[in-house]
Amino acid sequence: MSQDNQHGRWTISSSDDDDDIPPSNTATSHSPTLTDSNRNSHMPVPLASSKEARTATPPPPAPAYGVKTEPHPVQVNPAPSPLVTVSEARQAAHAGQLNPVKYESPPPPSGKRKREPDESGWALSDSDDDDGGDDVKVKGESSGSGQRGAPPGMRPPSPKAKKPKVEKNERPPSPHGRTYYIDEPDDFYETSIPCLNDTYRLYLNKVTGLDRKYNTGALHIRDILSPLFGTLKESVQFNYCFDISWMVQQYPPEFRDRPVLLVHGDKREAKAHLLQQAQPFPHVRFCQAKLDIAFGTHHTKMMLLWYEEGFRVVILTSNLIRADWYQKTQGLWMSPLFPRLPKGSASCDGESPTFFKRDLLEYLASYRAPEFSDWIQRIEEHDLSETRVYLIGSSPGRYLGSDMERWGHLRLRKLLYEHSHPIPDEENWPVVGQFSSIGSMGLDKSKWLAGEFQRTLTTIGKSSHRADPPIHLVYPSVEDVRNSLEGYPAGGSLPYSIQTAQKQLWLHSYFHRWKAEATGRSHAMPHIKTYMRASPDFSELAWFLITSANLSKAAWGALEKNSTQVMVRSYELGVLFIPAAFNMSSFPVQKNQFPATSSSAAFPVPFDLPPKHYSSTDQPWIWNIPYSQAPDTHGNIWVPS
Template sequence: MSQDSQHGKWTVSSSDDEDEALPSSGTTTIKPVSNLSSSQSSLNAQLEAIMEVKPEPATIPASSLLIGSEARQSAAMNQLNPVKFETNPSLAGKRNKEVSDGSGWALSDSDDDDGGANGKSLSNLPKRAPPSPKAKKMKVEKDRPPSPHGRVYYIDEPEDFFETSIPCLNDTYRFYLNKVTGLDRNNNSGALHIRDILSPLFGTLKESVQFNYCFDIAWMVKQYPSEFRDRPVLIVHGDKREAKARLVQQAQPFPHVRFCQAKLDIAFGTHHTKMMLLWYEEGFRVIILTSNLIRADWYQKTQGMWMSPLFPRLPEGSSATAGESPTFFKRDLLKYLVSYRAPELEEWIQRIKEHDLSETRVYLVGSTPGRYMGSDMEHWGHLRLRKLLYDHTDPVPNEERWPVIGQFSSIGSMGLDKTKWLAGEFQRTMTTLGKSSLRSDPPLHLVYPSVEDVRTSLEGYPAGGSLPYSIQTAQKQLWLHSYFHRWKANSTGRSQAMPHIKTYMRASPDFTQLAWFLVTSANLSKAAWGALEKNNTQVMVRSYELGVLFIPSAFNMKTFPVHKNPFPVSSSSSGFLVPFDLPPTSYSPKDQPWIWNIPYNQAPDRHGNIWVPS
């Protein structure tokens, strides 16, 4: 069965499977295009002139090719093994024109495709990449593997990229973006790199725990300052079988690294939480973030993090309830850690009990795998968020005009129509404001990068490796794409750094105020947020996720003012840093959401590459 959409025509699968779709098998080839425009060549020359190019290691560990989703692995593999080839300049011009015409999904690799009603279906996609013109060997520079991006790909961070003094931080909300290589210094002002977070400027580290989804152990260890590099580190992960064996093998050179495997007893679940627990001589700190522990996530992507204050140790003999915050952050963090049922976390649970977390002004929103009934339903997932919004926010005038905005880097299967989950239970949660009986139906804006956003990004098409929305999932929910809005961050100078951050918020009609804001590891999926079952008497959650919720009342405010020009950061600003432009920009009929496992071969990215899965 086929369905037409303003965003393309697809053949729709007859499968009614509601489970999270796993990426299909196959590889992705990133092919450099030799006929770069003169303006692109000029841009590359300017970049090379103003930025110091430093060599990368001559070899890259094979284990790095097995980290993360299949989309990430394909991007990594083909960045290391690019195919340099010549194309016919007139043919390339034709491809550019076809893209600008916005003639639907780039499913066909034919240059003679008339785009008529008899377009190719998904089942007719080429099984292999089309024959390429005569291949040319790339000139490999000394001590550096070949790169499909040219020398600019190997730009390293400048000397002042990492802080030598405590950076200018906005401590009102303690919400920060990451530093992005390739942006000017102003647009990295107040942002943090992982090396900044682990810097001795924030404390004398004794031990740490790293909760995450993807790990490059050797890279992670190098991010710790040399004086802390042998301090004990506990890795909390969800890998099983071969993936677990590879992770353990990565850590063999590092005897101070230990492991804790998170229990994943429900199919299609992942350990997606990203958190650091840092124990210092001076106290204790929590970092909740959106970045994996791999270099690519800290290089040219937009990420977010909440950094707690330094929590001091409680006096000896303090009561069990001492050190609690008005948001009950301590109680909820302990409950989250207990949910792992892991002996390796027991000493950390005890350490947290011994510290004063009373300065915390955010609420913890977590997901842990399981099926929950009764009052337990409100402990995890989107029902946890609904409960917090019900208890701690207040209704606003004309609230039906206050849009909900969701922004994410991956999308799960949500059913054949919007009522199955998105516009039902999930939207009810997102539109909750206090104890109002009004069940408003405000606009819902979903911010997700278009193909053009990815193509013109700092990384080019390889940025799509961390946006793993698959054709198998997308073809079953064409209805979803009418909600989509472009990834634009012009006011912050970060439009070109594709998002791996995930944020959800409720904004005023003029987008100058926020009723609440959430930064989290949770993408738009039932696995992450949970789904009601058994006539709404039970909720089932598949994955571990974690985020923090900012509610104005915890900051003695009625709403959060939106910071229109957040860079450079001012420590005195009361404006909230939204990582993309408001109001969001709707997709045009020519725009298409990024799908990682279909070809984009009609126009090169900024590095002269195309994207062809095979």
Template sequence: MSQASLHGRWTVSSSDDDDDEDIPPSGTTAPKPRRSPSPVPEPTPLEVKAEPVRTPVSSSLTIGSEARQSAARNQLNPVKFENSPSLAGKRKKEASDGSGWALSDSDEDDEVKNDRQVNPPKQAPPNGERKKAKMESERPPSPHGRLYYIDEPDNFFESSVPCLNDTYRFYLNKVTGLDRKYNSGALHIRDILSPLFGTLKESVQFNYCFDIPWMVKQFPPEFRHCPVLIVHGDKREAKARLLQQGQPFPHVRFCQAKLDIAFGTHHTKMMLLWYEEGFRVVILTSNLIRADWYQKTQGMWMSPLFPRLPEGSSASSGESPTFFKRDLLEYLASYRAPELEDWIQRIKEHDLSETRVYLVASMPGRYVGADMERWGHLRLRKLLHEHTDPIPGEERWPVIGQFSSIGSMGADKTKWLAGEFQRTLTTLGKSSLRPDPPMYLLYPSVEDVRLSLEGYPAGGSLPYSIQTAQKQIWLHSYFHRWKAGRTGRSHAMPHIKTYMRVSPDFTQLAWFLVTSANLSKAAWGALEKNNTQIMVRSYELGVLYVPSAFNMKTFPVDTNPFPASSPTSGFPVPFDLPPTSYTSKDQPWIWNIPYSQEPDTHGNIWVPS
């Protein structure tokens, strides 16, 4: 089956045409694209076939997706680009830092299971430092400068509270290799857990992907043995590997989120931090693995420090105008997990009244009647209907979506994107007007990934598969490049997910959402039974900013968010506006096909295994 467009032509075997046939049974290893013995120019059309299922190999790491496995293997054993055909297929033998974490999570296509096995990472040789030095000397000059190759410098982790934007409390992560000014006001996980933000007593970490030993090291020494509860969605072998990671750390406990609908994931990323001084919530886009905090663009909302309520306060005390406390308690209660009961009680005992954002969550299930508006994109639609106002000329106000993974949208745009999701994103107040404004979808091109700080392995956290892409080439006409020069992050591939409505001149925002939810029906939900029911597969969590909660009519866009200095009324949009559309030569990044004609910034090519 072959399809062509301005953004690529691919051929896949007929066995890939049926979504259901793409999904291996539970506990099996997914079919893999065949490894090319040497990097050769891709044929046109490109054929991607699957190998027979192999016996899974156990691993001590929890790498939950096929995309993650592929990138882990490619980063541990990158294929070196050489002009000589006889040398082109040789793999460099140097190992990475030995962690095996080559990429971040990603909410995946509906067709991809989240509990597949992976080959164990290779250990660094005894003379690893010498090998590393050799690898550095063999690298080609980076177009971004030498600093893009280094690890975090000694002064990377701040020793004082960074300059924070207290107006919106929306922050980007620190990125190794950037000019220092582009990290000012940004946060690393060590900053978040620093004693400068409170004297930590206990915490909960909700996430999709974990490296427990790495996570423990991010806590400062004085908090390193404070109790930590891990909320995850792993099952069977993946769960066993996660529990094995936690065995050396008796202060780490686990809570398994229920996933009763096939192909759903526990994709929520949240920290609950309980201090001697109070309580804090952090909702973010990063997994708890080093790669997500190294050279990727991530975002987060960090709450104020919520003080404890006086003894004897009523059940309704400490509520915010956005009903954040009520909604957070409802979200936690929906897990139906005894391990969270103490945390639900602690939140009830604190004053969350300073919160100015709305909670937008997805919870797996099928919902009818009034419950349809509790979760997913119908929850977002309800909030936009109730808490925004119509804008003159709103039919010219574009919608922008930005994400790191793409699910199956259907045969044409009417199946879900325009027929359902776009209606949510274009809701403004109680107006009956249903405009059809422009929609810009920001997703990295092949060239964006190739020239990124990480090179091709960054594409392992952008798991858009050939099997899905070839069925929805119509979607690619919406695509725009990842450009973030204004924030200094054009070459730090995005794992952040944001959605917004912006004025025609790109200077004002009608609303802004940062979330864990990628562009997929699994994340946002899809209507069923003649629109009388919505089905949601995954756990997701984000926060919605609307101007009315900040006593504004619109949010002005901050045209120069870095270096951060003093509080500003401008919103720090994490990419450049206006968006840059794909040209006829641009192709969206597809993670499971080879790219061997040009090397990346590290001199390697991409040959999925």
């Protein structure tokens, strides 16, 4: 079916989404998943995008990029430099930055009548030109602008798009201030231990181009790996996307040759490209996560850091690529420095009240990887008793009986049931979910979102009452992306596709804008993922979760066989904050987070509360359709090829 709206024209696919794949009949296989800034596995044509959403002066020669899809990753831009495999959406962003399409004022209206937009905000075309194809095809653009040729008789869209002359220093005035186009200054990285909030140990990342105060207490990857936090001996990096050369440069010079184990889910060409990247770095080794169920991903983002002084865990939302640490909103939890247990201690000693040590060891064991044997022993030899958060992981597989509560949203439900406390007037305490990608939810809300997932998110203690509170889903609108620091290329990290969106228009009534004035992050598009339960006036939280898991059945798991089995496709990891573990009845919400202080009891929510509902003209960002009616902060439009 062909559709158009104020942002352009597209042809939607008739193909099914990955989440709709029928389950197998066995209940023992370990299964992969589909998530986040990763991809929608049945995306259309490969698009040239960037893992780097760079707006500063031209970077050094960038690595070539390949599409990260399963089961057959594709190399799009062959180049002598190592290939960094990323999603099609990020490839589209990269292409838009290398060859931007400039905005030009539209010509006078042609007078052609179009149907009025329906309640979804999209309008149907008068023409019947559904070709039934599986690819998203942008119609009406000349082949010279990277688009497919227009069918005979079709007029080019308005406004006219053309490639600009390549002039390195020619940029429009920035609406975000003088420092917008400046790369990281010399003092961007801390030279002393930053002012950290050690109450929750939850931090945002530094963002280039923001006022200095909004980076106070925030961390860059170089800060995390700094010798100020310990004398590093060895590390493990769990992630989805890697730029190995860039990653190695983030380690301090004195640690740059220390052994690093990379845990990934790449297969076939993508795996070959990853190994190719590591050739100049003999200290880098690999562990391939087992993904035995179709369309699963290794989406966990974690660092294990072993020091001469002890051991540390960092659970985060950023890929190991420069774009994710540049002008996006990311989050991380950094553990205390765990000391070594006295000699002769039992492996179960040093446990925390939240059983973090046991759960971390169980998560590592789920990989069934001999590469982790030394790390499991090291963790057993350390005291993790200071930890006050709960670990919530997803590990691919189909699970029965008590194993159903080991992973995904049923694991979250179990922890909320056992460790949170009932609250008065709980039916008025809304659930807020915030994410950077969206999977297929089904034909209506009852299929998963308002059924099993809502039941999990609304569990409070052992109360038998089943409340039906409001659900607010925070996801950037087109205007949020257009006005961001990166402009339209920021949408490369928000891979919600038209194929998925057009099948679940009911979902969009839940959407709220990304607003983060209190943190200074409104214009730094989110790649962070958070879920929480808030009081009606949003002054308190009943619990808070930061995780790698997007709004996806593949990430969180879905019940099967009359709720006697749960299937999880992906590896995911996050930490859950419950007030009782901090000797509180609820978490007070921090209204003005910056400048940061070291001992605030208020919880640092990364966006403004209450969430602002989409207006009648707002539309969710969809990465694989064009936006050509208004320029972004760089004077460009979005024309995915």
